Amino acid sequence: MARGPRKNSVLAVLVAVAFLASGILLFAQNTKTGTASLGVQVAPAVQLTTNGTTSVSLWIRLATGGTGSLWGDSTNTCTSPITGATTYSTSGEYNNIPLSSIPFTSSNNYVCAYNPTAAIPSAYVVWPHTPASLKFSTQPTNTTSAAPISPAVTVQVLDSNGLLDTGSTASVTISITSGTGTSGATLSGTLTQSAVNGVATFNNLSINKAGTAYTLTASSSPLTGATSSAFNISAGAATKLAYTTVPSTGTAGTAFSVTVQSQDAGGNPVSPTSNTTITLSKASGGGTLSGTLTGSIPTSGNSVTISTPVYSKSDTMTLTATATAGETSLTPVTSGNIVFSAGAATQLAFTTQPSTTTAGSAVSPAVTIQVRDVNGNLVTTNSSNVTIAISSGGVLSGGSTLTVAASGGVATFSNLVPTRSGSFTLSATDGSLTGTTSSSFTVNAAAANKLVWGQQPPSSITRGTTISPAMTVFVEDQYGNLTSSASNVVLTFNVNFNPPGSDAFKTGSTTSVGVISGTATFSNIAISGNKTGSGSTFTATLSGIANPTVVSSTFAVQ
Structure with a gap:
């Protein structure tokens, strides 16, 4: 076939690669500058040197679209197709076209691209195909907190020539570049994607914190990573409530304080669209919540501090904040566990009452008395002395232990031995604490003596x-x-x-x-x-x- 006039130059690529497989050693030699016109092959071509008869597979990269065949011969004339060459087609920039089962029957063969219907401005034959670096092909754009970044961010895998490696399936991981945007921000979505035709697509990325000059970093070891252009994240509309201060511990009967904030979906503080009333309520716990339980978030602000709620019981409580007026669509928030301890000791209480017994025998089970705070909570830190006495007419033997030190706030009387039969009560005292009297119990006479x-x-x-x-x-x-x-x-x-x-x-x-x-x-x-x-x-x-x-x-x- 006659050569046409030269219209476009071919990029010359020098690739020296040793490929060892089944005793084959292949070298890609210099391509000289060549041109192609309509219906004419690109020439001169890449020379491949083999050490024997074999079949190999090549990759070809084309800058423009077209269809055709890989041609070649041993004389660098590129006047005929290589027997067994696969027809290729392209769509887009720098596509990888696998061409398999290409026979090389002598030690020197030349390969060139030929398109019978259109010129091929630039063709690169590369052997072997080696991924080397990453490149953002679709950059992240400005968006709002927690909203997906759109269009989807894409990252290309490039070879050592800077061309798209469409055969790559490399695993690419994306992250916020350290030191950019807002400290503590979280990138959400599927952060690791496998490349498809050399392109990794991240279609559900979002960032929770508003900020400016964010960049993303793409990495895939051992490839050279890439950093995106800068973009901004702005706060969205208020959608939820969150605690910015809430205690983890407290004292029963003593006021505590919480601060509630209106936030967008990403946790950024945002003012409500109308003055909003916040009401606290007990989500769990056995006590009673009282005191001041409401406050208001104004449109000029984004938070309210409620400083005098009071919880009555020494147990674990969780607290819910709800928007009850104004922007009531805000999602309520429930705190983590708040562990309340008892207040100061103020009183005594029988927890195990005396039961019927026989004169000369210890009351069983043992009588127990708790040291409690004003709300009736056990004061587990108390170890004061509790003294017990029997009501008029009753007698406790001289061997009875009538004063016991509380342990964990509980005084246990295990050897109270009454000797007078009848119906009696016990009374307990402890210094300035309010004492207590038991329910009545019966002491029966012992056997006839x-x-x-x-x-x-x-x-x-x-x-x-x-x-x-x-x-x-x-x-x-x-x-x-x-x-x-x-x-x-x-x-x-x-x-x-x-x-x-x-x-x-x-x-x-x-x-x-x-x-x-x-x-x-x-x-x-x-x-x-x-x-x-x-x-x-x-x-x-x-x-x-x-x-x-x-x-x-x-x-x-x-």
């Missing part, structure tokens, strides 16, 4: 006459409490006559009686016989107890 005369016989008894008033014998436990018994108390007559006569209990006398409410009552006892004299006694007996008998006072029989 002894007999005690209640109503003794009169000093003189007339034979044949019922003794009046009726004699009584008490059944008591070891502490002197009246107690019960399933057995009868038996009465015997101890005659003190010398010589004894026929005196005895009169027929019909009941000398064995049951115990009712701890008392055995002998109501029909009379003496019969023919003797008189003084010094006689009665003996009461209850079997099965530690001290089974008791003798009455002496009396005379007439």
Whole structure:
């Protein structure tokens, strides 16, 4: 084919590359300046030297579009297509066109691009294809906080000749360039993208903080990175509330302070469009929130400090701020945990009340008393001494511990031993703190231990006459409490006559009686016989107890 007139120059590229695969060594030699006209190949071409017969693949870069074939021969005339060459086409600047299965049948071959329908102003044959650097091809533009940067930012992968590497799938990461924009700003979106045809596209990038002169940095090791042109982020409209100051701890019953701010979606302070009332409420926690709970954000500002809310309980509370008037569309904000401790100790309270027990046995479970603040919260730091006492009529044994130091604000009384039966209460005191009284509890008598005369016989008894008033014998436990018994108390007559006569209990006398409410009552006892004299006694007996008998006072029989 005849050569046409020269219209455009071809960029000459010198690439010296050693490629070792299956014993093949390829060298790309100098291309000399050449021209191409319509229907004419670009010449002279790139010379490839091989050390044997093989098939290789080349990449060709074209600056303009077109279709055609890769041509070449061993004489640098480029008068015929290379057998097996793949037809290429381009669309856009510097596209990579893979051409496979190109046979090289001698040690010296020349390759040139040929387009039968249009001139090819610039063609570069590069072997091998080597990515080297990054370039922003679509720069970031000015936008508002938290809004996607549009159009999408794109980054090209370039080869060592500064040409787009459309075969690259490199992983490219993008970030805010250190020292630019606003300190503490966050770049959001998908920050790492794989290149497609040599281009990494970032279509959902946004920055939260307003600022000027931001730049972005693109990186992909080991390639040389790139920095974008500068752009600005402006604040958007107010969309939400946020705490700028909120405590993490507090004291129950003591006022605390919070500051609430109106912000755009990216967290930048923005004034509301109308004066906006902010109301605080408890989101979680077992106490009561009181005090001043409202404030207003004016259109001339962006925040309000509410300085006197009060929380009553020593537990963990979270606090919600809501726009209740004005720009009520602002999204409410809820704080993190605020841990409240108790206030100063002011009072005592029974937490484990005394329960029914038996005389001589410790009250169980142990009685506990808390030291509390004015709101009833346990003061866990308190270790003061708490003293306990039993109500009138009650007795606590000498071995009972009546004063105990609080531990973690709790005084535990584990050996309170009452010995008097009945119904009682306990009272607790601790210096100037307000004391407390327990609920009532019952102390039951212990098991029968002894007999005690209640109503003794009169000093003189007339034979044949019922003794009046009726004699009584008490059944008591070891502490002197009246107690019960399933057995009868038996009465015997101890005659003190010398010589004894026929005196005895009169027929019909009941000398064995049951115990009712701890008392055995002998109501029909009379003496019969023919003797008189003084010094006689009665003996009461209850079997099965530690001290089974008791003798009455002496009396005379007439």
